[in-house]
Amino acid sequence: MNSRNAVLPIILILGLIIIPPVFAEPSVSIIMEKTTYSYCEKLFYTIKVSEITGDPAIIHIRDESGKGSSAIPIPISDFENPIPSLIAFQEEIFPLGKYFIDVQYSGSETTAEFTLIDSNKICIPEVIKPILANWLSGNISDGFLMDAIQKYISTDIIVVPFEINESNVYDIEIPEWVKNVGYWWIEGDITDDDFSQAFNYLLERKIISSSSLFNNEI
Template sequence: MNPLFLLSILVGIIILSSAYTVNAQSEISIDAKTDKTSYYDGDKVTVSGNVKNFESDIHSAIDITFRVIDPEGNIVSLGQTRPTSNGSFSFDFDVGGGFFQQTGNYPIHLFFESTKKEISFSYKKGDAEPPLPKTNSLNSDRKIITITMDDPSIFYLNTPNQIIRALVEIQNYSPSDGKHFMKVIHTPTNKVLKNSEIYPKGIGNDIWAVQIAYPLLDSDLKFGDQAFTGEFEIHISSEFDAQTANTSFLILESRSIPSFETNQEFIIPEWIRNNAKWWVQGGISDTEFISGIQYLIQQEIMTIPETDQTAEGSSKNIPSWIKNNADWWSQGLISDDDFVKGIQFLIANRIITI
């Protein structure tokens, strides 16, 4: 047989094999869960899971970063853990005291490379409730409602096609609880923008769930010349049961985070990532972080696109999403552009003065 013909066949097999190998590689994802759904003071939360499509020769030196967020959006615990050679991992942390000051739903954010996973648990401040007497009732277990917000959690006025998405899960659901309702509340004014019934469906293991998809319309946010911005809360409740769940999101005016053209230059020294990381971890205070950024801008060590300080008044309160952005940016999970928008927000609202 012609040697050239054999060679061409061999090359074709190699090319097809390489293509199959590349296509066979799947995206990395994270599966994780807590050992319980609810905790009290002094309890230990154990999180276990697996990184799907983990390759030990590629990922063996990469850690999973986790952070725990309270109902107000503040970081109350964070750390890192390294998966085993098969991609499995586990870690634990204590709840109660310290930063755990509020009863409610606590999201856990897990990051591995560019992959993010969110799970949550319920925390009730105080000692654990005594066990209920054993009965034959099918509904003797405590009912627990959780709500998990999908990304993004920051929205803007005058921006079309924005949809707020969240997953509501109800453990130990009972028809005797009656109807379930969702309220969207403007936190600063306590004004209810939406109040509607939701319809959970059984998904197994005594869990009922419903996916919320709430189109964000300017007509819902504007009353005459007044526009409602700032923090909003999604509140889930039952007709005849006291259990509730809450999560929050942010709506900003377009001018609060000024846009800038891609041809406008900005310079961020790489070592500022360390400052952002220290700030997120509590190594430096809000005041020290703001003063540092302000100094770097004034000394032209850090260059930010020109930003008008149009907000009235002066506030030193830094929104929690700014710190979230700094955390993600320090880990390389969001772009420099996104981090700069946060700095521009601080400038526009006179938290940073230049």
């Protein structure tokens, strides 16, 4: 048997060996809506994957110091998965600076970054919305709404010219038509700046007032 004929059986034998297929890990990427945010704005980004494996994406958001959120599992049901934040950036929670979004998905990892800046825009804390909604529904009194505004909103935004305490909290009076301003703000028809200007005007004109304070002045 010549060398050419000897090589042929070896080739045939090698051809019978099953080489296991090589599976690449699914790729994952982050598509940012924008890379600069300010207070009152909500973070929005999209997680894009090359394959739907049934695994969730695990998200961490951290700041420049490394301080970050706990793991956030996000179900991945499409190749592009929008991730809207439920709450806006608030000064009391988020310091200014650079932030990073880390995503792990089926063995792959990726990171995107954005910067939080101070735009000097009027920003009312999100905690006011459920309180205002309860006021609009008649579940809390006028005084409790104004007490929350005084506690949670900076005096740079809304100035309540009288102290609210246990003795006068039920004496605060807000005209019924002012609820329209609350509805407009919750629905997004007016801005935080519009809302604060409206309440400051009502307070300055004593349209929102404490009846006990008024009686004392008389």
